[in-house]
Amino acid sequence: MDDARMANPTLRQRQLAKRLRELRHDSGLSIAEVAHRLLCSPAKISRIETAQRRVSLRDVRDLGRLYGVPDPTELMALAKDARQQSWWQEPEEVDFRPLTGLENEAVAITEYETTTIPGLLQTEDYARAVISGVVPDISPEALGERVDKRMRRQDVLRKATPPRYWVLLDESALHRHIGGPAVMAGQLGHLHELARLPHVQVQVIPYTVGAHVGLDSAFMLLEFDEPAGLPDTVYLDTLAGQIFQEKPGQLRYFRELLNHLRSVALGPSESAGRILQRQAKFAELAH
CATH class of the missing domain: 3.30.870 (Endonuclease; Chain A)
Structure with missing residues (x-):
């Protein structure tokens, strides 16, 4: 896999969303249960899992702990890459257009x-x-x-x-x-x-x-x-x-x-x- 692909924030954001969704399912937790434990809204968790919201590093850390991930390195790397900007996303843009x-x-x-x-x-x-x-x-x-x-x-x-x-x-x-x-x-x-x-x-x-x-x-x-x-x-x-x-x-x-x-x-x-x-x-x- 080349560097350009690895740095693609859209790809990384969607990979992260898919991985977090899988981890929640494996943990046997519902979106509502995750939201309750992290003191946030179910809508936030849903948007994270459908790649409609860029997840913060703190959220990734907290979700990893909740799902019992022993080594969050992979998740954190995905989250960092997902937050990079590319030429189609100007700094002043609010919405991430994938x-x-x-x-x-x-x-x-x-x-x-x-x-x-x-x-x-x-x-x-x-x-x-x-x-x-x-x-x-x-x-x-x-x-x-x-x-x-x-x-x-x-x-x-x-x-x-x-x-x-x-x-x-x-x-x-x-x-x-x-x-x-x-x-x-x-x-x-x-x-x-x-x-x-x-x-x-x-x-x-x-x-x-x-x-x-x-x-x-x-x-x-x-x-x-x-x-x-x-x-x-x-x-x-x-x-x-x-x-x-x-x-x-x-x-x-x-x-x-x-x-x-x-x-x-x-x-x-x-x-x-x-x-x-x-x-x-x-x-x-x-x-």
């Missing part, structure tokens, strides 16, 4: 998007137009930082061993005028080029499908190999915040959704043709 860290550890990513081109496939101009449209009052400085982060996030597709990336894209994303015709022409050309990479596959779900099971539910499935020590995870970015789901029943539901979406989508070759058709239309409008 998506980028998970993308960098995943061996496969399957993404379904309903309205825009996915962030991993966006051009800089398109990303700027999307972000400024969603957050109209954003300052130029903040906009520049967010665009830069989105571009750097795309490095995951250029790694020596990149994840398999499968995109299911509703056709509406090819038609929506974001940033103007020139920006859209550039974006769709970029999308077509990336779809030709051996580890990237793009399928378009055409308008003619009509209503379907994923019509209003964009999401991402991230899959991990055994050494990562992480469960496969579904990520949803909503107005209410980021949601991570990893229970077997939840994963089964979203995998069924993906199977259905794949079955109604155009094949990769037809999808590439549809993308080029829309690019030509936007290029024509731009001139």
